[in-house]
Amino acid sequence: MPGESSPGTRSRRELVRFYLLDHRTPLGKAIDIALLVLNLVFVAVFVAETFPLSAEVRSVLWTSEVAIAVVFLVEYVLRLYGASNRLEEFSDPYAVVDLIAILPTFLVLFLPGAVVANVGFLRVVRVVRVLRFYRFTQDAEFFFGTISDNALRALKLLLTVLVLLFVSAGLFYSAEHAANPEVTTFADAFYYVVVTLSTTGFGDIVPVTTAGRWTTVAAILAGIVIIPWQAGKIVREWSRRDNVDVTCPNCGLSAHDRDASHCKACGQVIYQEFESHE
Structure with a gap:
């Protein structure tokens, strides 16, 4: 990176931090791409597990989930190791999301299955995996190049909409799937959230639990507040382009x-x- 010493002159700790943040060297780009792909797979596994699958497929998905969670744990430890201020890195919102995203997998792995399987909050916690994508929008520099500030804001707005839909659907599925015959998979919950937040409201799926109703209320309020706020920032910047x-x-x-x-x-x-x- 500009103004910094070359990788060959750094200590091991500085080298670790450099490659976790770097977007320009081949190794830095490879790490970025690998983490992005693993994030996509991690989220896809969560969604796939809500569908009726054979025992063999579920076993493959579980193995993949554990393997990816181990990679993310190694990444988390390396980020703490390479950080110039480890306490600040530990309390960073991105680091907190990283830890929370993999915590349910290791709880299921190391605690008795019968006990953990019945802990409802684990299903909710696993939804935050999608928040890991925000780490890739910390700055305008990506492995494929640098984008404009306006493009970065638009990307964050799109990501915010997708995260809102995904997290709301995950929470709604967790609250409703056991009690609502109309919500059997994540796709049903996602459909309900999209229809609800778009104010279409077909009425073919309605919440039957208190948690499902409050999840719907929270999703609507979040959509009303967060999306216009981010969209307003983009409009203000666009209006200043000719100034x-x-x-x-x-x-x-x-x-x-x-x-x-x-x-x-x-x-x-x-x-x-x-x-x-x-």
């Missing part, structure tokens, strides 16, 4: 229109020059 970075000496307002000769807030003359194309 120039000139600060008013009187009130400090910046980002004036290109043809502005006076500050729109206080009327101070800013003598901004522009060329007419007419």
